[in-house]
Amino acid sequence: MATRNITQYGKDPVLQKICRSQLTFDDRLATILDDMAETMYAADGVGLAAPQIGILRRYCVIDIGEGIVELINPVIALKEGEQTGQEGCLSVPGVYKEVTRPMRVKVRAQNRNGENIVVEGEGLMARALCHEIDHLDGVVFLDRAEK
Numbered sequence: 001m002a003t004r005n006i007t008q009y010g011k012d013p014v015l016q017k018i019c020r021s022q023l024t025f026d027d028r029l030a031t032i033l034d035d036m037a038e039t040m041y042a043a044d045g046v047g048l049a050a051p052q053i054g055i056l057r058r059y060c061v062i063d064i065g066e067g068i069v070e071l072i073n074p075v076i077a078l079k080e081g082e083q084t085g086q087e088g089c090l091s092v093p094g095v096y097k098e099v100t101r102p103m104r105v106k107v108r109a110q111n112r113n114g115e116n117i118v119v120e121g122e123g124l125m126a127r128a129l130c131h132e133i134d135h136l137d138g139v140v141f142l143d144r145a146e147k
């Protein structure tokens, strides 16, 4: 495994592009996912999306302290409730803003083997899921921050 450079908001236009679906589930994908986890842990983050290491593909990793979750081609299937709280991003170091997100979400995705999975999240996990999936559509938390 290896850490990768994290793309920076304002310097790397890749963060504002829409990512394409991941259609192959091979060793290359597994290596990138391993590297993303290592990069996220090294930077003390709770989530990292592929465009944050310069890859315009729809996948991300999340660990809010409950173990690694890998999501390939994630789609939010259900949103419930609302929460407002501080949010940051490894691509926007040192900046924290209030962002309103759903309190609970259900996400349909695939795992690294291409199998369908469902991940449900509440509170911080719901926030992390929404934040990372936003990255796949070129949206950073600043775009959703309270003005």
Ligand code: NI
Pocket (backbone or CB within 6 Å): 088, 089, 090, 091, 131, 132, 135
């Ligand atoms: Ni982020």
